[in-house]
Amino acid sequence: MLQQVHSPSVCVIGAGCSGITTVKNLLQAGLTQVVCYDQNSDVGGNWIYSESESHSSVCETTHIISSKKMSEYMDFPMPDHYADYPSHEEVLAYFRSYATHFGLYPYIRFHTKVEKAEKIDGNRWRLHLSTGEVAEFDYLFIANGHHNVPRWPDLPGQFTGHYIHAHSYKTSNPFAGRRVLVIGAGNSGCDCAVETSRVADFVAISMRRAHYIVPKFFFGKPTDTYNANILWLPESLINWIRKLALRLNVGRYRDYGLQEPDFPIIKDHPTMNSELLYKIRHGKVHPRRGIVKIEGKTVTFADGISEDYDAIIAATGYKIALPFFDKNFLDYEEAYRVPLYLRMFHPDHPTLIFIGLFQPQGAIWPISDYQAKLAANYVMERWQLPANVRELAEKDSDYIDQAFLKQHRHAIEVHFDPFLKQLARQIPAGAPQWNKQVVAAERTT
Secondary structure, three states, X not given: OOOOOOOOEEEEEOOOHHHHHHHHHHHHHOOOEEEEEOOOOOOOHHHOOOOOOOOOOOOOOOEOOOOHHHOOEOOEOOOOOOOOXXXXXXXXXXXXXHHHHXXXXXXXXXXXXXXXXXXXXXXXXXXEEOOOOEEEEOEEEEOOOOOOOEOOOOOOEEEOOEEEEHHHOOOOHHHOOOEEEEEOOOHHHHHHHHHHOOOOOEEEEEOOOOOOEEOOEEOOEEHHHHHHOOOOOOHHHHHHHHHHHHHHHHOOHHHHOOOOOOOOHHHOOOEEOOOHHHHHHOOOOEEEOOEEEEEEOEEEEOOOOEEEOOEEEEOOOEOOOOOOOOOOOOOOOOOOOOOXXXXXXXXXXXXXXXXXXXXXXXXXHHHXXXXXXXXXXXXXXXXXXXXXHHHHHHHHHHHHHHHOOOOHHHOOEEOHHHHHHHXXXXXXXXXXXXXXXXXXXXXXO
């Protein structure tokens, strides 16, 4: 008689883009005791758009900033009819199609929030759920995302007008006929500036420092696919080609009233926007320097300009929130360093695994797919953590410190292609492929 192999129990928190590929890869690796908890009514996480304020940071006009070919999961391509940069509606449909195709829904408990997670004896985990239930697991996978708790700026004064974070921005309608100031030149900030400029009386965007504003297309191709075609070249030549191509596409930033960056393009998280520079040159969006004073509705900038505004939108990023953990146990909200090996493994907690806790210069989803595949095979003991995992985790953060500007937004930044290849090299050669028949059979037993 064959001895029955024990299947560890695994919990996944979150059924967004990283959570669903985690469930899929756990099943693919042979795990049978898998449960995913999510507070929403369906899969999609941050991409579940709502007209009212919710967990989601998506607004009505959101499109992804990485192209579909560079964003899809490794074994589930996006439909051919999708645009180069799909809308949030298409992205959500893609995630739900993925969950249906791989039979993930029976493993997901919706309308169930993890209120508290605590480590117990044996490196196991006890979870307290919003339903009043308490459940215990051998492994805990965290895939709750990092774009839902706003990071507010420290304003030099009290603004008495309408003040919101970009997380709460859903539509430009409330800003019609008003004077609007957007703080921040990341992707959300530029989107807010462009969209409000269609209806507002006046729009300005405040930037404390120089940014690379990169068009979504280079020479007729999505920017990330253009970049992928030159990665075989030496790094010094790649950087030169990137700067030359950007100069040919947009000219000099100072011609738009913007500061010129004095650092390499990939040392900062890129702002992918084809409309902001157009709007600036057409007088619909007005660049401003950093804010030095606010009195009532009057805002004064570093170059001495003072103007009145009816509304401010703070597009100043997000905190890494782990609300189910006691802050004395684990807290990354104000961290500049998040020392995790492969952005996944904590040196002190071998059964705690993070999926998607990184910010790539590209799409999260395919990298989360690779992380989940490696982690699932780790649980099934086909791959082992290195003995020097603590040293490697610190080296990961050391590299981030060296490779990117020191800011909260770069605490978990990665370069897309090198990181993807690093993960791919770790996946064991004998890792199982998807077997629909086997997983279906397990689900019915």
